[in-house]
Amino acid sequence: MIKDLAVLRERAFRTLFAARTVSLLGDAMAPVALAFAVLALPNGTATTLGIVIAARIVTQVAFLLLGGMIADRLPRLRVMVVADLIAFVSQGGVAALFISGSSAIPLIAALAAVSGGATALFRPAARAVVPQVVDEESLQPANALLRLSMNAGSVLGAAMAGVLVALVGPGWALGVDALTFLASAILLSAVRTRHTVAAASGRPLTQLREGWHEFTSRTWVWAMVAQLAFANVCIAGGIVVLGPVVAKDHLGGAPAWALAVAAQSAGLVVGSLVAIRIRPRHPVRVAALMTIGFAPPLLALGTYVPLYAVVAGMFVIGFCIDIYEVLFQTALQRHVPPQALARVMSYDSFGSYALIPVGLVVAGPISALVGVRATLVGAAALVLVSGALVLLSTSVRNLRGEPDASQTDVSDDSSTLVRSPTTSGSDH
Known part of the structure; x- marks a missing residue:
């Protein structure tokens, strides 16, 4: 250490x-x-x-x-x-x-x-x-x-x-x-x-187009951002909106939800400490696998399990989010040309978080239509499916931590990734 x-x-x-x-x-x-x-x-x-x-x-x-x-x-x-x-x-x-x-x-x-x-x-x-x-x-x-x-x-x-x-x-x-x-x-x-x-030089629109090219020419970049955008919609609606509802009705109210949120914060801190040490050979693959950990709190809230299980699920999502963020950001810094890095990262941030308001807005109406439990379990299932889909990309699975002469970042395997209509056009 x-x-x-x-x-x-x-x-x-x-x-x-x-x-x-x-x-x-x-x-x-x-x-x-x-x-x-x-x-x-x-x-x-x-x-x-x-x-x-x-x-x-x-x-x-x-x-x-x-x-x-x-x-x-x-x-x-x-x-x-x-x-x-x-x-x-x-x-x-x-x-x-x-x-x-x-x-x-x-x-x-x-x-x-x-x-x-x-x-x-x-x-x-x-x-x-x-x-x-x-x-x-x-x-x-x-x-x-x-x-x-x-x-x-x-x-x-x-x-x-x-x-x-x-x-x-x-x-x-x-x-x-x-x-x-x-x-x-x-x-x-x-x-x-x-x-x-x-x-970077040139007119603003030219620079934005160049940044977009750097962003879209690497399948592992846009695939991960699209997947996170979709997952964030589910997390925002399921945890931010419906989490307090479940806590109020089944877990003991505000004190219980405060404990769950504190557990997520603890998971974030522990995730940071672990991310300091780990050195996976394929960091983007590990980051994609971390999205599996986004589902447990949604499942816990949707199945009305005891408070300790919800707290555990919130700790897990915090832990996985932080490892995801560190590994993916480091991969961007290592594989994207330095002169385009800020633009690629701005597209990353914009794409990942731009759809969060959608999750916040639709969670209530959907839960009113199909029920809170079905909405939360469905959100968890969608997070897991999107994580599995992004792993179909060979560039996500195979990108190494340190670039070498035999490795290219510009991948042509986009046909192997099934992009959900919800995520097309989709931060960290």
């Missing part, structure tokens, strides 16, 4: 790790503080909260591909610094409005939209810059440590936000959140990369 953590001895990665930890802490604080801040306004309702949150999410998704293009065109660390400064200003502006007692929802929503755009600018660059900071041998441990930081920061950030809201109010909590982005920008400005990457 000590050998696997050797990457932490490198100053550049330690600084990047610290910056990402601080930034992710702020990301986790924001939803809690923002929700209580909006609801505390004289005109604050669930509807106004939904408008503010939607403004952030819509711009984040809308500008994700643009963020990938910019990160391939400009120095990625500089892009990350600028994105953090934009987030600092926008979040600081939101904090100032709440502290002053303003209830201007349109202005708050506009600033939230700016913050979502900053996130879209930051994330592709943050994922693509890792190979410029560490050597190839350290890529997987570095990605696992960054995932560990994200998972731990999510839990700690939400807890900190709750404490700050209770002690000093939601406006000041948002102010602290804004400062985390400034701290991240300062840290990132001190990171030095091992090498530079040739900047």
Whole structure:
């Protein structure tokens, strides 16, 4: 384990790790503080909260591909610094409005939209810059440590936000959140990369087409993204929407569901620790197999088993998600040309998560039509089937961890993968 953590001895990665930890802490604080801040306004309702949150999410998704293009065109660390400064200003502006007692929802929503755009600018660059900071041998441990930081920061950030809201109010909590982005920008400005990457050139649409070509010319890339997009629809509807319903009716209510969610967080952390050490010969194959672990919590919820079985299922999905993320992201960093990496990763993120709202919207109507149990068991079955289908691709099964002269990333085996109509055109 000590050998696997050797990457932490490198100053550049330690600084990047610290910056990402601080930034992710702020990301986790924001939803809690923002929700209580909006609801505390004289005109604050669930509807106004939904408008503010939607403004952030819509711009984040809308500008994700643009963020990938910019990160391939400009120095990625500089892009990350600028994105953090934009987030600092926008979040600081939101904090100032709440502290002053303003209830201007349109202005708050506009600033939230700016913050979502900053996130879209930051994330592709943050994922693509890792190979410029560490050597190839350290890529997987570095990605696992960054995932560990994200998972731990999510839990700690939400807890900190709750404490700050209770002690000093939601406006000041948002102010602290804004400062985390400034701290991240300062840290990132001190990171030095091992090498530079040739900047992409040409018109924006040309660059997007080039990124799309790099994305679609590798069957293992688009196949895995399409499968995850489909699985995310099932998970979003089954766990996020119907999970609390089952917990309320059969497991003991909110405390039971809180325990299940905490188990998923624990699984994410353990998955990060395991991902630091494992070195599978065929990492994308292992990542695809990890999607089998997405089904247990859906089955547990759908069969109304005791709480301990649901908790176990939630731990398993957290564990498998994190190993999947680390292995797949490392494969992208090793096999996609550096000058196109951010664009490919933005297509990856966009494709994987763009359909999640569909799962959130249709879960209720489907469960009303066929029943909660049938919906959850059906979702589990669909996740398993999609995992089996993606393994039909020889490039998914056979891609090696480290590229060599005899191995090509551009596969022509797309005919062996049956793409579900639901996933065609479908983040991590």
